[in-house]
Structure formats: structure tokens, C-alpha cells
Amino acid sequence: MTDLPYRTALIVGVGAGLSAALARAFSKAGMTVAVAARRADGLAPLAEEIGGKAFACDATSGAAVTKLFADVETAFGAPDVVVYNAGYRARGPLVELDPAEVERTLAVCAFGGFLVAQQAAKRMLAQARGAILFTGASASVKGYAQSAPFAMGKFALRGLVQSMARELSPRGIHVAHVVIDGGIRSERRPNPSDKPDSLLEPDAVATSYLHLLRQQRSAWAWEIELRPWVERF
Amino acid sequence: MTDLPYRTALIVGVGAGLSAALARAFSKAGMTVAVAARRADGLAPLAEEIGGKAFACDATSGAAVTKLFADVETAFGAPDVVVYNAGYRARGPLVELDPAEVERTLAVCAFGGFLVAQQAAKRMLAQARGAILFTGASASVKGYAQSAPFAMGKFALRGLVQSMARELSPRGIHVAHVVIDGGIRSERRPNPSDKPDSLLEPDAVATSYLHLLRQQRSAWAWEIELRPWVERF
Amino acid sequence: MTDLPYRTALIVGVGAGLSAALARAFSKAGMTVAVAARRADGLAPLAEEIGGKAFACDATSGAAVTKLFADVETAFGAPDVVVYNAGYRARGPLVELDPAEVERTLAVCAFGGFLVAQQAAKRMLAQARGAILFTGASASVKGYAQSAPFAMGKFALRGLVQSMARELSPRGIHVAHVVIDGGIRSERRPNPSDKPDSLLEPDAVATSYLHLLRQQRSAWAWEIELRPWVERF
Amino acid sequence: MTDLPYRTALIVGVGAGLSAALARAFSKAGMTVAVAARRADGLAPLAEEIGGKAFACDATSGAAVTKLFADVETAFGAPDVVVYNAGYRARGPLVELDPAEVERTLAVCAFGGFLVAQQAAKRMLAQARGAILFTGASASVKGYAQSAPFAMGKFALRGLVQSMARELSPRGIHVAHVVIDGGIRSERRPNPSDKPDSLLEPDAVATSYLHLLRQQRSAWAWEIELRPWVERF
Numbered sequence: 001m002t003d004l005p006y007r008t009a010l011i012v013g014v015g016a017g018l019s020a021a022l023a024r025a026f027s028k029a030g031m032t033v034a035v036a037a038r039r040a041d042g043l044a045p046l047a048e049e050i051g052g053k054a055f056a057c058d059a060t061s062g063a064a065v066t067k068l069f070a071d072v073e074t075a076f077g078a079p080d081v082v083v084y085n086a087g088y089r090a091r092g093p094l095v096e097l098d099p100a101e102v103e104r105t106l107a108v109c110a111f112g113g114f115l116v117a118q119q120a121a122k123r124m125l126a127q128a129r130g131a132i133l134f135t136g137a138s139a140s141v142k143g144y145a146q147s148a149p150f151a152m153g154k155f156a157l158r159g160l161v162q163s164m165a166r167e168l169s170p171r172g173i174h175v176a177h178v179v180i181d182g183g184i185r186s187e188r189r190p191n192p193s194d195k196p197d198s199l200l201e202p203d204a205v206a207t208s209y210l211h212l213l214r215q216q217r218s219a220w221a222w223e224i225e226l227r228p229w230v231e232r233f
Numbered sequence: 234m235t236d237l238p239y240r241t242a243l244i245v246g247v248g249a250g251l252s253a254a255l256a257r258a259f260s261k262a263g264m265t266v267a268v269a270a271r272r273a274d275g276l277a278p279l280a281e282e283i284g285g286k287a288f289a290c291d292a293t294s295g296a297a298v299t300k301l302f303a304d305v306e307t308a309f310g311a312p313d314v315v316v317y318n319a320g321y322r323a324r325g326p327l328v329e330l331d332p333a334e335v336e337r338t339l340a341v342c343a344f345g346g347f348l349v350a351q352q353a354a355k356r357m358l359a360q361a362r363g364a365i366l367f368t369g370a371s372a373s374v375k376g377y378a379q380s381a382p383f384a385m386g387k388f389a390l391r392g393l394v395q396s397m398a399r400e401l402s403p404r405g406i407h408v409a410h411v412v413i414d415g416g417i418r419s420e421r422r423p424n425p426s427d428k429p430d431s432l433l434e435p436d437a438v439a440t441s442y443l444h445l446l447r448q449q450r451s452a453w454a455w456e457i458e459l460r461p462w463v464e465r466f
Numbered sequence: 467m468t469d470l471p472y473r474t475a476l477i478v479g480v481g482a483g484l485s486a487a488l489a490r491a492f493s494k495a496g497m498t499v500a501v502a503a504r505r506a507d508g509l510a511p512l513a514e515e516i517g518g519k520a521f522a523c524d525a526t527s528g529a530a531v532t533k534l535f536a537d538v539e540t541a542f543g544a545p546d547v548v549v550y551n552a553g554y555r556a557r558g559p560l561v562e563l564d565p566a567e568v569e570r571t572l573a574v575c576a577f578g579g580f581l582v583a584q585q586a587a588k589r590m591l592a593q594a595r596g597a598i599l600f601t602g603a604s605a606s607v608k609g610y611a612q613s614a615p616f617a618m619g620k621f622a623l624r625g626l627v628q629s630m631a632r633e634l635s636p637r638g639i640h641v642a643h644v645v646i647d648g649g650i651r652s653e654r655r656p657n658p659s660d661k662p663d664s665l666l667e668p669d670a671v672a673t674s675y676l677h678l679l680r681q682q683r684s685a686w687a688w689e690i691e692l693r694p695w696v697e698r699f
Numbered sequence: 700m701t702d703l704p705y706r707t708a709l710i711v712g713v714g715a716g717l718s719a720a721l722a723r724a725f726s727k728a729g730m731t732v733a734v735a736a737r738r739a740d741g742l743a744p745l746a747e748e749i750g751g752k753a754f755a756c757d758a759t760s761g762a763a764v765t766k767l768f769a770d771v772e773t774a775f776g777a778p779d780v781v782v783y784n785a786g787y788r789a790r791g792p793l794v795e796l797d798p799a800e801v802e803r804t805l806a807v808c809a810f811g812g813f814l815v816a817q818q819a820a821k822r823m824l825a826q827a828r829g830a831i832l833f834t835g836a837s838a839s840v841k842g843y844a845q846s847a848p849f850a851m852g853k854f855a856l857r858g859l860v861q862s863m864a865r866e867l868s869p870r871g872i873h874v875a876h877v878v879i880d881g882g883i884r885s886e887r888r889p890n891p892s893d894k895p896d897s898l899l900e901p902d903a904v905a906t907s908y909l910h911l912l913r914q915q916r917s918a919w920a921w922e923i924e925l926r927p928w929v930e931r932f
Contacts, residue, residue, distance in 0.1 A: 020268045028296070031807070042876070062798045092815055093864055095820050097813075099814060102805055102813050103810060105854070108814050111801065111853055114801050117793065118793055121793050143862030143864075145865040148859050151861065152809055152813065152858045155857055156805065156809065156854050158854055160842070161842070162842030162850065166465075166844040168793065169462045169463070171464045175893070185451070198449050199451065200451050201451040201874050204449035205452045207444075207447065207452075208454065208895065211444040211893070214440065215437065215459075216703075218418070218432065218433050218434075219434060219441065219459045220459065220462055221459055221803030222466075224454050225454055228452070229403060229405070229450040229453055232399075246571060247607075327629075328587050329582055329631055330580075332577075333527045339572055339576065343567060346566075346624075347615075351563065358561060360647065364623060376627070376628030377630060378632040378633035380629055381625075381626050381635055384628065384629040385580065385623075386622070386627045388622050389618040390622040392614075392618045392619075392621030392622070394613050395608070395609030396560075396610055396612075397614060398609075398616040399610060400559070400612055400614070405594075408482055430635040432659040437653075469762055517767070563765070635929070640928070651917070662916070663919065667915060667918060669915075670914065671918045673910075673913065673914065674792065674910070674914065674918065674920065680906065681907065682906070683896050683928040684897070684898065684899050684903050684928070685907065686926060687923050687925055688924065688932075690921055690923050691922060692914075692918040692919065692920055693921075694916070694919070695873075696869045699864075699865065699921075
């Protein structure tokens with residue numbers, strides 16, 4: 001049973017960090033959860049743990065994304081919650097960047113978001129309901145030196161989300177963007193011992209995604225910005 | 234009993250709309266709630282309903298705000314949640330505005346927010362914990378024609394909140410700003426019959442204030458923007 | 467002779483720095499220039515140098531501002547360019563701020579801007595032409611820790627300008643805001659010897675004010691942000 | 700002779716509108732001007748008029764952009780001013796968009812901007828001077844309904860520019876973004892007879908590009924937003 005107005009979630013871009021926390025939180029809240037990543041093999045334990053299903057999908061390929069949604073639909077019905085959490089990041093001085101890496105950053109951060117959003121919206125518009133959530137970063141709103149490709153990709157994703165929010169909200173689909181302004185704690189990246197909670201806890205971040213899903217349509221947020229209490233901003 | 238990390242709330246600027254909804258939601262969530270407004274007489278029924286207490290306070294007077302916090306402290310202990318929800322709005326063509334009304338708009342929207350925040354922060358810093366929330370409006374981020382005073386007041390309040398968030402978050406105080414981008418439904422302002430949920434439901438808005446209070450400190454929001462699904466933005 | 471579409475400028479808030487540079491640049495471009503400050507005595511040499519006139523005016527007083535415009539009008543005719551460049555800044559930890567200083571910061575940074583703008587607009591609307599320019603700061607768009615009053619005042623001023631731009635531009639008045647994001651060089655604040663041009667040169671800033679005045683109405687800017695090449699942002 | 704600190708300009712993405720106006724303005728200001736577009740044949744008359752040279756270049760191809768800069772360098776020396784003015788725009792309801800068109804919009808609006816900027820920066824860093832200007836649009840800062848691809852492309856370009864400004868300004872290269880918020884007048888798109896100057900005049904826009912080039916480095920703008928006096932914003 002769930003207190004959420006949604007039943008089935010698809011999370012695209014699942015790794016060990018935020019996406020896994022989202023999958024667990026969504027499952028605990030009563031949703032059936034599908035998870036997708038370029039390599040699905042690592043996802044099997046998570047899928048099993050939450051009673052969901054893992055799918056392999058290169059989010060930058062239109063054909064792969066189309067197949068993913070068809071497969072999820074066959075397994076669970078069309079998802080009424082879709083989260084786009086895939087990311088890729090090329091860094092370095094502007095003049096040293098490999099153009100192919102810049103293209104890839106744009107493809108993963110932004111174009112893949114479009115492909116997934118389009119498939120999601122097609123199904124949700126038929127029901128006039130659903131929620132599509134996107135994960136942003138500090139680079140979504142601030143272009144840092146030596147990080148042009150990530151700024152390009154994340155700014156582009158935010159442009160997509162804002163355009164979608166204007167277009168799809170009046171048709172019953174909640175579109176929202178979560179700006180994660182700080183590092184996320186992980187096994188490989190623990191909190192400094194002298195600075196508790198200075199990295200974002202994935203489970204804490206997940207509560208804001210859940211809150212977005214619980215918002216009643218008269219008071220929807222299209223964006224929320226999260227950062228650790230001690231983060232400079 | 235409460236699942237919130239806070240115990241006592243003070244809401245300044247209480248009328249029939251959002252503040253009453255906040256008072257009820259906070260009370261229901263287990264907090265003791267004090268409400269304050271320039272005229273306290275209208276608040277008695279609400280205070281009784283939630284088992285709280287009503288106080289009269291002109292938020293633009295330093296002496297009155299100091300007395301308010303002292304009185305609340307005596308009654309319930311120092312509040313660990315404070316909401317500034319007072320507002321005032323002079324409108325009209327720039328050249329026709331009465332300067333006294335412009336001053337008053339600045340005083341109620343912004344200076345009162347400072348006075349309340351300062352008293353709140355003094356008590357919270359001693360405990361290195363607490364939450365101070367502010368209610369913004371569309372005019373917080375967009376200056377509309379024929380509405381210069383409200384833009385001045387609400388922009389100023391947002392500047393205060395952002396500065397406070399930078400200063401006080403690392404000292405354990407959660408400071409946040411809720412941008413209400415649309416009209417709030419009230420008895421005098423019902424939803425149009427052909428546009429359900431086209432005005433913000435006070436209870437729906439209150440859930441986002443509660444969510445802010447529940448956020449764990451590794452993933453705090455300093456701002457969230459709420460609007461009805463059908464609102465143009 | 468002037469290539470500008472304007473003839474008479476009034477600069478409010480004149481000190482040794484930016485305002486003096488503006489006065490000289492405007493005069494050199496062919497305009498008659500009046501300068502006003504709370505204490506006019508220091509302005510006499512500048513006024514003489516540019517063949518203009520100095521006025522004493524407390525910009526936070528409605529009566530004083532009304533008198534200023536009447537006096538300028540008598541001397542030179544109604545100004546078709548008005549610059550509001552007055553500022554005041556109280557700093558310190560939020561809990562230690564003197565409320566009277568916060569009020570004063572709001573009064574000088576924002577309310578005075580309204581008073582001056584209203585008098586200016588009254589005269590310009592009659593001609594359906596004119597330009598009103600405002601000086602902003604980093605604090606106009608970013609609220610820094612330990613600097614809440616300045617953020618309040620400068621955010622408020624920006625809200626005023628944006629509202630005025632929406633209201634008055636279609637009536638032929640160019641309203642614009644210059645965000646000065648960095649320190650301005652002065653005699654007391656020279657450039658560090660190892661960092662040339664790391665502080666804004668007043669004369670260099672003035673060229674952007676002049677450019678705003680030269681913009682043709684089909685391509686007006688309402689805001690421009692200036693910073694030294696080496697400034698972090 | 701020129702009063703500009705630059706000598707040779709390359710404008711990429713030249714059509715009949717803004718780019719032609721820029722080419723003429725730059726030439727008139729004393730610069731040697733190279734113009735480039737996907738199809739160079741239409742540019743011959745413009746190139747001849749300004750005593751410059753036209754180049755064919757698909758800005759989305761790394762090899763083509765590399766060749767363009769080599770050819771311009773051979774003809775005129777390395778350009779110390781580069782303007783990226785190419786654009787492409789797919790529109791329509793999100794669910795009806797052709798993914799290939801979305802990719803193309805990202806490629807022309809954003810990736811091409813990166814390719815050109817990288818080649819420009821390589822040459823300018825060697826001299827520690829130069830200017831790289833980019834043309835933005837309303838969609839650079841606001842994602843409109845039914846226009847997701849353009850929002851993606853223009854947001855991405857703005858992210859690139861902001862990142863470059865942070866990275867390259869301290870190394871002597873002026874990087875700036877001009878947000879054109881409104882329609883540009885052209886032969887095919889004349890001003891409505893009852894609304895003079897309601898579309899941006901290309902020549903008027905060009906004056907702001909020239910102003911950016913004239914700014915002294917202690918007071919650089921990284922962004923300026925231009926709109927007609929009667930444009931709603």
C-alpha cells in the first residue's frame with residue numbers, strides 16, 4: 001500500500017548512489033520500481049532487494065529508450081513516475097577538451113533526458129497524470145571554470161525541464177528538477193570525520209523526491225535546490 | 234508526539250489563509266504553536282482550536298517584536314520554528330504611489346522579517362538548531378508593472394533570507410524561503426468552477442513547509458517555488 | 467554638442483568615485499549635469515569643473531527630493547537623465563545588527579531610489595522620453611553572510627528597477643540597472659600593484675552608463691553586470 | 700583606423716540579419732572581417748561590400764571548424780574577435796518532436812559554439828587577449844512550452860559561455876553573451892506599422908556588441924540582455 005498517487009516508477013541511470021536510494025525509498029513507499037542503466041548486470045541485487053526489475057539501456061539511443069519503455073510496460077504497465085538520473089562529465093581546460101567527450105556529455109546529460117522524457121510523456125498524457133523528475137547539479141545553474149561540458153549538459157537539461165513544466169503541467173503531468181548542490185556521500189566518498197553531514201546523504205535527498213511526488217497539484221514545485229548545511233553557496 | 238525535530242513554532246502574520254493552515258498542520262504534526270498578528274482578537278478561535286496561544290504584535294516595531302519573543306518564551310519556551318508570513322501591498326502606477334505606503338510595504342514585507350528573524354536567531358544560535366521560514370511571492374523574483382512597492386518588499390525579504398541562509402545554515406539553523414507563485418484559495422477567493430485547483434490550497438502549501446522542517450541537514454533546501462498546475466509561468 | 471539623445475542629467479548620491487566619473491563623462495558627452503548629495507559642500511569643485519551645479523539633498527526625505535527636482539528644473543529644466551547612485555551599508559552578524567542601521571540601509575539603498583525615480587518619472591512621462599539608471603552591486607543578486615542589510619537594500623532596489631522597466635519602457639522611458647560586481651578603485655583603494663585592473667575603474671564603468679544612454683529603443687538593456695577581468699564570480 | 704583594441708573578426712553563422720549588421724559595424728569600426736556560414740555562396744556580396752572574405756563551414760563539424768580557423772589565419776592572421784551567431788530551432792509539442800531534430804538543435808546551438816570557441820581560445824590564449832561573443836535568445840534564460848529543443852540548445856550555450864567567462868577572463872580573453880529577447884527585424888519581418896521599433900533593429904543590436912569590444916578589462920560585462928522598448932518581459 002502506498003500514500004502516493006503513483007504506482008510504478010522507472011529510474012534511469014542507476015548506480016550505487018542516489019538512484020539506489022531512490023529505488024529503495026520508492027519501493028518502501030509502495031511503488032513497483034524498475035531500474036535501468038547502461039550495464040544492467042550490477043543492478044540485479046538492487047532489483048531483487050526491492051522486488052523490482054533491472055533493465056539495460058543506453059539512454060542516448062532512441063531505439064534503446066523506446067525498447068526500455070516497451071519492456072517496462074510489458075513487465076509492470078506504463079510507469080507513472082519516471083526519474084532521469086543519468087550523468088556524465090568531461091572536465092578540463094577548454095582548449096584541451098576532446099570534442100567527442102563534449103558531445104558525449106551533452107548526449108548523456110541532456111539528449112538522453114529528452115529521449116526518456118518523450119517516451120514517458122507519451123504514456124502519461126494518455127492518462128493526464130504522472131510525474132517526471134530530473135536530477136540537476138550545481139552546474140545546472142552555474143558554469144564553473146574548467147567544466148564547460150558539464151555546464152552545457154546540465155544547463156541544457158534544466159532548459160528541457162523548464163520547457164516541459166510549462167507545457168505538461170497544465171496537462172496533469174508534474175515535471176520537476178532537483179538541483180543537487182554539493183557532493184553526494186558514497187562508500188568511496190565518506191563524510192570527513194570532522195564535518196558531519198557535509199556531503200548529501202542519498203536517503204535524505206530521496207525524501208525531497210518523495211515530497212515532490214506527494215505534492216497536490218494546486219501547489220507543485222518545478223524546482224528544488226538541495227545542499228548540505230555547511231556547503232558554501 | 235511528533236516526527237519533527239522541532240517542538241514549538243511561532244507564526245507571525247496570521248490571517249485566515251496560509252498561516253491558519255500552517256498553524257493547524259504544525260499542531261497536527263505535534264508542535265506547540267503560537268500565532269501572532271497585528272490584531273490578536275481574530276486569532277482566539279484558531280489558537281483555541283490548536284491548543285496554542287495568540288499574541289498581538291506589530292511586526293514592524295522592534296520593541297513589539299522583542300516583547301513577542303519574550304512572551305512566547307515565557308508561555309512555551311523559545312520557539313525552535315519561526316515562520317514570517319506577514320505581508321502588505323501597495324499597488325498602482327509608479328507616479329501615483331503614496332510614498333508613505335511604499336515605506337509601509339517595505340516595513341511589513343522586509344524590515345519586520347528582519348526583526349523577527351533576529352529575535353529568532355538569537356535564541357536558536359544558543360542551541361545551534363532551529364528553522365526560520367519565510368513566505369515569498371511571485372513578486373520575490375519578478376518585478377511586475379504597477380507593483381513596484383511589493384517587488385521592493387519581497388525582493389528585499391529574499392535578499393535577507395539568502396544572506397541568512399549563508400550565515401546561519403553552517404551554525405545549525407535551517408533558513409528557507411517559499412515562493413508562492415499564484416493566488417491562494419480562500420473563502421473570499423474560491424477556485425473558478427471550471428478550473429479545479431487553479432488557486433493554491435493552503436493545506437497543500439503547508440505540506441511543503443512541513444517537508445522543509447523534516448529535511449535532514451545534509452540536504453537542506455533554502456528555496457522552493459510553488460504554483461498551481463495550470464498557472465502560467 | 468552631444469551625440470546623446472539627452473540634454474540634462476541629474477546624478478543623486480555623488481561622492482568621489484563613480485558618481486564623479488559619471489558627472490565628468492556626461493559633461494564631456496555634452497550634457498548639462500546637476501549633482502546632488504546629502505552634503506553638497508564637497509561637490510562644489512566638481513560642479514565647477516563640469517560647469518554644472520551642486521545640490522544638497524537627503525534622498526530618503528520625500529520633501530527634500532521634491533525640492534531637489536524643483537530646484538534642478540528651475541536651474542536647467544527637467545532632467546531627461548537621472549542616475550541614482552546613493553548607497554549605505556550596515557554590516558555584521560545578523561544577531562548583532564542595530565535595527566536602526568538596517569532601516570537606514572533600506573531607506574538609502576531602496577526607498578530613496580523610489581523617491582528619486584518617482585520625481586524623475588513624473589517629468590519624463592510628460593515627454594514620453596528619458597532615462598533613469600540605477601547602480602547595483604554584487605549584493606543586488608547575491609545575499610552574502612554577515613551582510614543582510616545591504617542585500618535587503620540592493621535586492622529591493624533591483625525589484626524597483628525591474629518593475630519600473632516593465633511599466634515605463636513601453637511609455638518611452640529607458641530604465642536600467644548596472645550591477646557593479648567588484649570593488650571600485652579610488653584614491654583610498656588603489657589597485658594592488660601585482661594585479662592591474664583588478665578593481666573597477668570609475669571611468670571604465672562610466673562608459674557602460676553612456677552606452678545605455680546611447681542604445682536605440684528597439685534594443686534596450688534593462689540590466690548589465692560589470693566586473694574586473696580577474697574577479698571571481 | 701579603429702578605436703577598438705582588436706583588428707580581425709570572424710563571425711560564424713552569417714545570414715541576412717544580425718550577422719550582416721555585425722559584419723558591417725565591425726568593418727566600419729576598422730576591423731578586417733571574415734564571415735562564415737554553412738553555405739558561403741550567399742555571403743559573397745556581403746564579403747565584397749566590407750572588403751572581407753566569406754568561408755563555408757559546417758560549425759557542427761570539428762574538422763570543418765579546424766579548417767575554417769586555419770583558412771582565416773592564412774588569409775588575415777588569427778582573429779582576435781570571434782562571434783558565434785549560428786542557430787537552429789526545432790519546435791513542437793514534446794511528444795511529436797523528431798529526436799534527430801533535437802540532436803541537430805543541440806549541435807548547432809551549443810556544440811558548434813564549443814567547437815568555434817575552442818579554436819578561438821587556442822589562438823587567443825597565446826596572445827593573452829581577444830574577445831569571444833555569443834548570441835543568445837529569450838530561450839537562453841526561459842524554457843517555453845512547445846520549444847524544448849531550442850531551450851536545451853540555448854541554455855547549453857549559456858552554460859558554455861558562463862564557464863568560459865570564469866575560465867578565460869582572468870587570462871585576458873573577454874567572453875560575453877548577448878541575450879536577444881525579442882524578434883529581430885528583417886526584410887521578411889518588418890515592424891508592424893502601428894508599433895515602431897517593436898522588433899530589434901540589427902544595427903541597434905550591433906552597437907551593444909561593439910560596446911562589449913570597447914569595454915576596458917576592469918569593467919567587463921559577461922552578459923547583456925536586449926529587448927525592444929515595448930516587449931513584454
